[in-house]
Amino acid sequence: MAQFSAEKLNKVNEIIARYPAGKQKSALIPVLHLAQEEFGGWLSAETMDYVASLLKIEPIEVYEVATFYSMYNLKPVGKYVFEVCQTGPCMLNGSDDIIEYIKDKLGIKVGETTADGLFTLKTVECLGACGYAPMMQLGKHYREHLTKEKIDAIIEECERNAVTNN
C-alpha cells in the first residue's frame, strides 16, 4: 500500500503539532488534502485507512469527513477536474447551460471521467464567487464568467498542457 514519503510524513507531523495533544483528529482535513495530492488525486478506502492509522482514529471517522466535502474525490478522477458551481446565483447566470455544454463536448455525464483520463466533470455548491457567476474551480484556480467560448478555450488549454507536461 502506498505510504507517505519521509518528507511528507514530516509535513503530516507538522500539521498534527498545530493542535493540542490528544486532539490529533483536528489534523484530519489538511492531512486528507495532502493524501489526495500524493496518491493520484483521489482518496481510496486504503488511503483513508492509512490516514486513520496516522491520526490514531477509527477509519469510520475518516470516511465521515471525506464523504462530506466535495473537495475530496472518492473515485479516481481525470487530470483536470471541472467543478462547476450549480447554486442559485450561478444557475441564474446560466450554469445549467455551461454544464450541458461541457457534457456534450466531453461526452461524459456529471461525475464521469473522459476515456483518455483527462477530464472529470463535477458539480458543486456555491464557492463564494457568485459575483463572477457562472464559475467553476479548476485545480487551485477559479474560472469565472464562463461562456461556451471560454469552456472551449479552457479545454484546449488543458489538452495542450497535458501534452507539454508529458
Place this chain on the structure above:
Amino acid sequence: MSTIYIDNKQYEVKAGKNLLEACLGLGIDLPYFCWHPALGSVGACRQCAVKVFKDENDTHGRLVMSCMESIRDGLHLSVSDKTAKAFRSQVIEWLMTNHPHDCPVCDEGGSCHLQDMTVMTGHDYRRYHYKKRTYTNQYLGPFIHHEMNRCIQCYRCVRYYHEYAGGKDLNVFAAHNHVYFGRERDGILESPFSGNLVEVCPTGVFTDKTLREHYTRKWDLTTAPSVCNHCSVGCNTIAGERYGQLRCITNRYNSQVNGYFLCDRGRFGYEFVNSANRITQPLIRNRTVEAVDEAVLMDHLRALLTNHTLIGIGSPRASMESNIALMQLVGKENFYQGISDNAVFVEKRIVEVMQSGVIKTASLHDIQQSDAIVILGEDLWNTAPVMALAVRQGVMKTAAHQALQNRAIAEWHDAAVKELVQQEKGFLANCTVSSSPLDEISSSVMHKAPEDLARLGFAIAQRLNMVLPVVQLNDDMSTPAAVIAAALQKAKRPVIISGAGYYNEALIRAAFDIAAACKATAEEVHLAYVMPECNSMGLAMMQASGFENAVLRTSRVNNVTAIVLENDLYRNVPAQIADVFFNNCQHCIVLDSLHNATTQHADVLIPAASFAEADGTLVNYEGRAQRFYQVFVPANKNMQESWKWLMKMQPVQTGSAVERSYHPEEVLAMGEQLLPRLSGITAVAPPRNFRVNGQPLPRAPHRYSGRTAMLSNLTVSEPKPKQDYDSPFTFTMEGYSGMPPSPLIPFFWSPGWNSNQAVNKYQEEPGGSLKNEHAGKLLFEYKQDATPVYFKDIPEAFMVRHEKWLLLPQYEVFGSEELSAYSKGISELSPSPYAALSQLDADPLSLVNGSLITVKIFEQVYELPVRINAAIPKGVMLMPAGLAGMPVMAWNSWVQIISIRL
C-alpha cells in the same frame, strides 16, 4: 417559574427550558424531529418554528426555532401564526421530497412520528415531481432492519448512538441531499443499545427486525405493561401480542428506572416465549402424554404432596408471587433458594446493608444525576447494561454542568454544550477485573482480582474517614485510591456501585464503607448492588438458605418430595451437587416454562406461564417492587402462572375441599404475613378491582382490527372475550379510553400522536416523571438517622499461585442470561466458550489467541480456546458465565492448565 404568552394566552412555565419543551409540556401540539428530551436541541430540522414577538404591541414578530429559544419572562409567542404554520408545512414538504411514501409496506406505519408530524402540519399534496434519490441499505445484524430511503436527515440516530450510547460503528456520511446514516460497511451493530434506534429514529429507517418476522401494526397489538426479565435492573417494557404469539417489546418510560431506553437483551430477548422448547403439557413420568390433564395431575399430586416431607426450591427468575406461593405450600423452614450457598452469602450481605437504611439505594435516575461514580468489582456493561448507560449519562452530564458554570448557555442546547465540553468527562472510577467499554470514559481505571478491589475499596473509605483501619497498598493501587478518595470528597452526589457478580462478599462490604464514609462530605450518597437475575433481590429478601443446605436436608430425610420452581439448578450449582439432590429426593415436581437439564429430572413436570402470560411482581436491584401484567391468555390452558398452580396444590395437600382462585395481591399479602421484611409489597400496584370512572382498562387500542374475523377459520361467531380477574385490564379494546395511571399504561397513544413520542402527553413535562408517577414500591427504607457501622475485616491481598489460576466468571450481554438465550438473534450474538488470560500469563506458556488449553476443574476436563486480554490481572482466568452448553464452573476456585495445543 416564568410567565409566557402563547397565542395571547397566559401560562406559567418552568424557567430554563426551551419553548418547544414548554409548549409540549402544556399539551400544545408542535411538530419537531431533531429534538429529543434525552438528546437535547440542535436546531437541525427547522420543523419546530414559531413566531416570537418583542412585546404585546409587536404584530410583525420573527420566526424562531422553538427548540433553540429559551423561555424568558413575559415572552409572547405564537404557534398558530400564519407565517409560522406556512413555514412548518414547507419544511416538512422539503423533508418529504425524497421520502418514498411507502407507508403501507413500512414497519413504522401506524406508529410513525413522521406520519404524525406530516398530518399535524397539514402537508398533504406532493408538488415535487422530480426523481427521488435512492440508497443501498445495509445488513446491520439480527436486530435492526435498515431502509435508508425513508430518512429525513434529522440526525437523531447518530446523536443517540454515538454521543448518548457511545457506539462507534454508526455514523453519517456525505452531505447535502445524499447524506447516509449507517455503518462503514455491512455488519452487525456493535452497541448492545442499538435497539433504541428503532424508537429514536422518527421514521422507518431503523426498525425491529425480530418484529418483522411476525409483523403486526401497533394498533393491532394487545399490549400490557411489563417488566424486563433479563437482569436485575427491571426496565419497564411494553409487551405486545397478536394471534397468541408475543411479537415485540418496546420501552415503557419510567423516570426513575429506564427512562427512554432499553438494552438489546431486554428488547430482543423476548422470543423465548414463542420458543419450540416451551413446556406445553403437564407430564407425569411413565404416563402417556394424552393421559394427563389438570384433574389427573392434581389427583396424582395428592400422593406426592401428602405423607411426604416437602422441600421447596425457589427461583431468582420467578415472580414474588410464585416464590411466596411455594413458601406457603412447603412451609417457611422447608423453603430454599435455588442458588449456591456462595451466592446466598453475598446476597444476604447486600440485603443486610440495604436493610440497615444507612445509605439510599441508587435508582438509574440517581446515577444519571451523580457527579462522581465509583464502580467496585462489577462488570456493569454485561450484567446490568442499562445501568452502564446511566453511568455514561452521569459522566457526560457532570462534564456539561462543569462546563456550563457561569455561562449563559442552557443545558438543553446540545451542540453548544458539546462544543464546550469537548473531551471532558465527569468522574468515574471503573474498578473491575477485566476491561469494559466503560473504561474509555473513566477517569480512573483499575483491573485487579476481587480481593484487591475490595482492599482498594477499604483504602478509599479509610482516606475519607481516618478512623478506619489503614490498608497497606502497593503504589499502583495507593495512588488511584487517593485520586478516587479526593474525587469523592469533592462530590455532592456520589454513587457507589458494586454487585454479586464475582461472588465476593468483601466487595459488598467495601462498597458500603466507601458510601458510608462519603456521608460526611456529600449532600446525598447513593449505593447500588447489581444482582444476578430479575428477581434475585426479591428472593434474597426472603432470606432462605441456599441450595447446598437443601441437599443436606434431603440426605437426612428419605421421603422427600421436592418442588422446583422455575429454576434450572444445573445453571446455579455444579452438576454433581444437583445430581445428588435429585438422587436423594423420592419425588420431584418441576414447574417451568422451558425444557432444561432440571426438567429432565422431573417426575411431574408442570408448564409455567412465561412473563407474557402471567401477572406477577419482580423486585429489582434497588429493592423496587414492580408489577408486570399478563399480555395474553395462551390458547394452551395448561400454561398457568406457577403461583396459580402452587395455590391449587394447597387444598390438595391439606385435604380441604374448598378450592378457590387467588389473585396476585392476595399472594403478596400472604408474603407480608410470612415475612415482615416484605411489608408494603402489596402496594406495588393498584388493586385488581381498580377502575377509572367505573371502567376497566383496555389492553388493545380503539383501532384494534379484525376482532370479529381473527378466528373465523375456527368459528363464525366471535368468541366471548377472555376475562381477567387478576388485574384492572380487559383483553380487548373495551374500557376507559383516557390516560391510565402510571403503572397501568399498556401503550402510549394520544390523539394525533400514534408513535411512542406520545409519551410526552403522559409526562408532567418532557423528559420528566409521568403524571402521578408511581414508579414501583421501594421495599428498603432510608433511615435518616441510622449511624453507619463500618465493616472492618479487610481481606488479604490477592496472591498469584504457581501454575494455578483463580477462576472467575466473565459475563456476556448476549449469552449469559438463560431465557434470552433462547431468542434467535441473542444466541447468534452469543460467543462460543473461551478461557481468557492475562498477557503476562500467556507469554511464559507461549499462548496466543486461539491456542487450545485443557483445564481441570474439579474432576472435569475442558478444552477451550484462549483469549488474551492485557487488562486481566496476572493469576486470574476468566470463562464466560452461563453460556448454553457451558456447565457451571466452580467460580473462585483455583484451576490448572493440564495441557496446551498451540
